[in-house]
Amino acid sequence: MASRDVGVEERVPFLAPESSTTQESMTIEEKTLAPAPKTDTFLLVLGLINYHWNNILQYRPRWTIKSPRHVLILALKLGSWLVPSFLQPGPPSSDELHETAYLDGLRGYASYAVFFSHVISAYCNEGWHPYGEGNNNHFVQTDHWFQRPIFRMVYNGQAAITIFFVLSGYVLSYKPYKLIHAREFEKLQGALTSTIFRRWSRLFLPVAALWVINIFLVEFNAFQWFAIYRIDNPGMPPGMIEEYLERGDSFWGTVYNAFKDYFEFARATLWQWSGTGMLPKVDGHTWTLHVEFRSSCVLFLCLQGTSQMQPNLRLAFFMLSSATALFWGEWAIATFLAGSALADLDLRMRRRRGQSRSSPDEFSSGLSLGSLRSDCRSTNITALKERAMSFVEAQGDQLFWAVIFVWALLFLSYPTVGAERVAFYSLLSYWSPSAAWDLFFWLAVGGILLVFVAGRLRILQRGLETPFSQYIGKTSFALYLVHGTVIKTLGHYVVINSWLHITGYSGWGYAMGIVGPFLLLIAPVTVVATDWFWRGVDIPTVRFGKWLESICLDKTL
Numbered sequence: 001m002a003s004r005d006v007g008v009e010e011r012v013p014f015l016a017p018e019s020s021t022t023q024e025s026m027t028i029e030e031k032t033l034a035p036a037p038k039t040d041t042f043l044l045v046l047g048l049i050n051y052h053w054n055n056i057l058q059y060r061p062r063w064t065i066k067s068p069r070h071v072l073i074l075a076l077k078l079g080s081w082l083v084p085s086f087l088q089p090g091p092p093s094s095d096e097l098h099e100t101a102y103l104d105g106l107r108g109y110a111s112y113a114v115f116f117s118h119v120i121s122a123y124c125n126e127g128w129h130p131y132g133e134g135n136n137n138h139f140v141q142t143d144h145w146f147q148r149p150i151f152r153m154v155y156n157g158q159a160a161i162t163i164f165f166v167l168s169g170y171v172l173s174y175k176p177y178k179l180i181h182a183r184e185f186e187k188l189q190g191a192l193t194s195t196i197f198r199r200w201s202r203l204f205l206p207v208a209a210l211w212v213i214n215i216f217l218v219e220f221n222a223f224q225w226f227a228i229y230r231i232d233n234p235g236m237p238p239g240m241i242e243e244y245l246e247r248g249d250s251f252w253g254t255v256y257n258a259f260k261d262y263f264e265f266a267r268a269t270l271w272q273w274s275g276t277g278m279l280p281k282v283d284g285h286t287w288t289l290h291v292e293f294r295s296s297c298v299l300f301l302c303l304q305g306t307s308q309m310q311p312n313l314r315l316a317f318f319m320l321s322s323a324t325a326l327f328w329g330e331w332a333i334a335t336f337l338a339g340s341a342l343a344d345l346d347l348r349m350r351r352r353r354g355q356s357r358s359s360p361d362e363f364s365s366g367l368s369l370g371s372l373r374s375d376c377r378s379t380n381i382t383a384l385k386e387r388a389m390s391f392v393e394a395q396g397d398q399l400f401w402a403v404i405f406v407w408a409l410l411f412l413s414y415p416t417v418g419a420e421r422v423a424f425y426s427l428l429s430y431w432s433p434s435a436a437w438d439l440f441f442w443l444a445v446g447g448i449l450l451v452f453v454a455g456r457l458r459i460l461q462r463g464l465e466t467p468f469s470q471y472i473g474k475t476s477f478a479l480y481l482v483h484g485t486v487i488k489t490l491g492h493y494v495v496i497n498s499w500l501h502i503t504g505y506s507g508w509g510y511a512m513g514i515v516g517p518f519l520l521l522i523a524p525v526t527v528v529a530t531d532w533f534w535r536g537v538d539i540p541t542v543r544f545g546k547w548l549e550s551i552c553l554d555k556t557l
Contacts, residue, residue, distance in 0.1 A: 105464030108472030117157025169339025411446030
């Protein structure tokens, strides 16, 4: 038996007995890790896993505070971050304005028009109706000054959407057109690839953060204030009741509902290529992101396919394609393609201006050479005439663009309902193509004209390039995502309680119950929340998209 046992021990090393003296001198850790004589690598790995697994099972996190100073520093950092960026001390931004900075300002004002639109439509229906429509009732009066054309632009959110789409087509095409004009087609390929890769994440990753925020708000019962208060107050104004995220049986049930809603929302982006997109339960106004994504894809396809066409033919293609899409009711694609055509036109205009500035001024050279006394007086008179003519011509151009600007605002003031019952808009309604939705047909025309004029009307361009305009332009997307949640939670709560306990909901009390809470609470909270979302979500997601692109990019190309 002895010889047989030895043979087994030689064949199976871990059965060999260990020296008792060696075992006694070893620590617990050494005993766990120490292999038996002739132990192979596999058994050593098993020992390591066993030792560390025991440590993992026994580990408990220890939350210790090194000193009160660390807590104070952390609190100060958090407090300083919560201060809105426009209130933080520091030198003003030294960033130089780029060529299309005025478009950022225009986007900012359009985003606030959407905000004001949703505030008004949440509590009354009067914003949808035009001035002088008639058919007045207790909750709808059509004799208010803010219902007049141009004034209604302040809260016409649907007009703002068409402006967004024209601006998106313009901005997405601007760099590709610069490369096309420079005949740098290899760089063009890289630019389009980068933009296409990051487009989905740019639009939909910030929305995911909005879904997470709504999960906790639903858990705290922050929604459905109208449904709660109307039980005891059936005469209360109706308001606009949107569909909210469903609360689950538990917290994880709510998380599941939110994930399902976001998944359906994101999936529809890839497969639903017609209509106005999907209305998610979390902020239904984000349906525009679907439309913007598919319109962007159409634009990228057209840019790539026409990049080597003759310049005038390419411009004609975009203009005709935009007109055709608009005529057949595809107003979103029409505005994107029109914005692209405007970018091409503006680049040509700026190139001509640059060439004229770099070329020698014939009149100045004439003055420098005409030093003879006999020619001095006649030359100065000629110079004055040229300057006067140039000034008159420039002012005439500005007056012309101002008239076009007014027409653009009139088109953008097209009412949501009742257009056929008021002057001017009844004529536009009659002229609308039968295949198109008259509302978005004329709003698209107005948005295209407005963006076209913005780069030519100097007083408008200067106003859009102010620091305030640039700030609201930078935070426009964050405002677009945040404002709906603020209105449906805090907004509904304070407005309803203002009606019930302070102003009442008849006569002027009805309006003051909306305006007062909006000015004192809803608007300030929305502005601050927008700044937080911009710095905490919007900017990081842009950086994440660039980082993801950098690690996915084939470095060998």
